[in-house]
Amino acid sequence: MERVAVLSGNHAVAHAVKLCRPHVIAAYPITPQTQIVEKLAEFVERGELKAKYIRVESEHSAMAAIIGASAAGARVFTATSSQGLLYMHEAIWSAAGARLPIVMAVVTRAIFPPWNIWTDHSDILAQRDTGWIIAMAESNQEVFDMIIQAYRIAEDERVLLPVMIGLDAFSLSHTAAPVSLLDQDKVDKFLPPRRAFSFLLDIENPITMGNVAFPDHYMEFRYLIQKAMERAKQVIREVEEEFYEISSRKYGGLVEEYRCNDADVILVLMGAWSGDAKECADKLREEGLRVGVLRIRFIRPLPIEEIKRVSLGRKAVIVVDRDISFGGTGILFTEVSSILQQNSVTVRGFIAGLGGRDVTAKDFAQMVKQVYTDLEVGERRSRVEWYGVKEVI
Amino acid sequence: MIYEIRFHGRGGQGVVTAATLLAEAAVFEGLWSQAIPFFGAERRGAPVVAFTRISNKPIRIYSQIYNPDAIVVLDEKLLQLRSILQGLKSNGIIVVNSSEKLKFPKIPSQRIFTVNATSIALKLGLVVAGWPVVNTAMLGAIARVLNIISIESIEECIRRKWRGEMGEKNSLAARLAYENIRERD
Structure with a gap:
């Protein structure tokens, strides 16, 4: 039976991620995001989520680790905020350029100096031009729903781009509010295992990824990302309609x-x-x-x-x-x-x-x-x- | 209907847990709620604040609470803080963990209630790291004065949070506070 739980925005994210059955989670803590990856660590520790949980030494490494795993065909997740997101910035471009369907939660937080842990949209908007699909939630329920939809959008053959889901520091991340959860079998039907449409890293069939593209090719890679972004608009609407079928919730598309x-x-x-x-x-x-x-x-x-x-x-x-x-x-x-x-x-x-x-x-x-x-x-x-x-x- | 409650206590007293349990009990009653911790420089013993918002409709505001309908004070020494009643509505309610007959500079239209949550916690052996655990008793007290959430819902949510003996003791603390809360003049 589906139940309503009183969850912080952070825990709503963690519960949604668990339902999406990621294979690999790489995490580095930063306030106010830490509760997301702590909760996921708890799920993995208790055996409720069968995922490889990698504790890395920085946010840059967190993104690098899931880029590798995603390139090998895994469904992956990480979360960060503020300085962590900025430190990750170079790898964020790599994820989009490599057309990897990564999903990341960003608890939006102000940027140092001076130190401030509260909400501000400068961190997520500094990623605006990276080739990621970027969304912001209004409520804990919406962030739960958006995470599940994000994998469908990212992994759609017409898109193949990473997705960043933003939630405001404290006003969502630490505020507990009722969230309607979804049954695992419904989510499994909505979000089947990731299908490989593109080249994947495979030790049996070695390939090179991220090779050089000379001026006569580079521009086309950029054009293809732009086209995928444009197609993503329709995919976002379709995925939301399908999600409505399992949840009776929709928010209006873009x-x-x-x-x-x-x-x-x-x-x-x-x-x-x-x-x-x-x-x-x-x-x-x-x-x-x-x-x-x-x-x-x-x-x-x-x-x-x-x-x-x-x-x-x-x-x-x-x-x-x-x-x-x-x-x-x-x-x-x-x-x-x-x-x-x-x-x-x-x-x-x-x-x-x-x-x-x-x-x-x-x-x-x-x-x-x-x-x-x-x-x-x-x-x-x-x-x-x-x-x-x-x-x- | 929207009802806003501010909890005052000390770091380590379970103030945020109290605000969250109250929000859960509200949802258990079929209402909507939010529990909002206020983050500053928390540490054990320092004054901390948390909030609960309860409504009969989905809550879409995320701004802070400025004019609470009720204030719950887990440690009566915090009443010395000048800011303790700040923003409380003129018909607001104050619930204090105290055994004393409080002399307190409230305005006449505000009502003050006391309950000796500390003695309830000590009687039940609810002590963690040397401190009596008063947050669950205070939830029973607030249920009585709010009159929108039943004591049964509070007890149920407490038992869901702590299974077994801990749950029983804490829900009994809530029940005893519910029965023993008194209005002061």
């Missing part, structure tokens, strides 16, 4: 639209605080302001069509970034603006909640009301500002 149909203003964001933004939309609607929320579930592949369709014809689109590209703007803002630049939509950006600073429904309401006030006096220019930053000079 994005989730919340009360967007008749909205004048759309809040665009990703991660756990999207829930607070929905709360804000409901409250402002009681005051007569028609606000909707467009939650970005997948930042790669970028949901270009969805963002365009939902944004066009609105009075304003408000992008809230939990990250900053120094000297530029918020990263989500850049992405959304690039899609909407040819259209006359006002795009307003807010940088907020860096390093885990709490952002509540009231804060979102303040951002929305400020934009409404500007629109009323005819101020329609797009711009980005920092929300709630203290006087520092």
Whole structure:
């Protein structure tokens, strides 16, 4: 019988991974991710999960180890955060370039210095251009569901790319909430053993991987990743539909639209605080302001069509970034603006909640009301500002 | 309906476990919940805080709790902290592990309850590393004043967490606190 368990986001990830029957897990601890790999170690130790568990000396080695295992045909997993993710960065490119269907959980956390263990999306967004499929969950239930779907997406013949599933430090990772688990046989049917579509390392039939590609070939490898990314959009939608059959849960594909149909203003964001933004939309609607929320579930592949369709014809689109590209703007803002630049939509950006600073429904309401006030006096220019930053000079 | 509870205790007293068990008991009752630990520089003996949010609908907010409906204090010496009642609703409830008749600067519309969880724990031999284990007794006490989660659900969730004698003793602690909690003026 399927049961509801009260699980932290980290333990929701571990339970989902266990159901996916990975062969190899390589792990190096870092707050706030450590509970994921601790729980998996416990499953392996108790014999509940038959996997090779490799304790490595760094995150770079963790990724290197699972790249090797994945290249030999294994289903693999690792998890990390912040500095660990940055230390892994070079190997992250290798995983995508080698077209390996690796799944990794990233507990999004601020970057040093100064030390901060709380949520911030700069770490995961720094992986934006690596060729990984990158998604962010809103709830513990969604992160559980996303991990299981991630293997299907990654291993699909049309895709063959690694997938990174993000969950916010503490607000999801350490917050316990009810999660509906799935029976092993249902997951087994949904996610059969990995099939080998491409070349695999095999000691009986030795091959070389990662050879040199001269200028007359390199570009085609890059083009093939881009094509796989574009095909991944359809695969993500299909996999979610199939997952709905076993779970009765779906979230909307690359994005989730919340009360967007008749909205004048759309809040665009990703991660756990999207829930607070929905709360804000409901409250402002009681005051007569028609606000909707467009939650970005997948930042790669970028949901270009969805963002365009939902944004066009609105009075304003408000992008809230939990990250900053120094000297530029918020990263989500850049992405959304690039899609909407040819259209006359006002795009307003807010940088907020860096390093885990709490952002509540009231804060979102303040951002929305400020934009409404500007629109009323005819101020329609797009711009980005920092929300709630203290006087520092 | 949304109900928010803040737990105050010391590192090692099982404050986060109490918040999580309360969340589990809420789910057992068919409600929705969240248990939120607050992370700072935890160490044994230092003041720590954890939160539980309970609702009859799925909870989608992830921001922190600023205006709790109830405050649960596992160590009465923490009442000396100026911040202890910060944000408590004007009709809020305070539950303290204490044997004393507390003189306490609360506002008249707030209600204060006490239960001697320490003596319950000692009587049952619930001592770990020299400290009486008061978190499960305090859960029984909070069940009584919240009136949205039955003591049976609390007992069940405690017995699921600790099998055998430990589970029995801890659920009995919750039951005794449930029966012995008193309102103070």
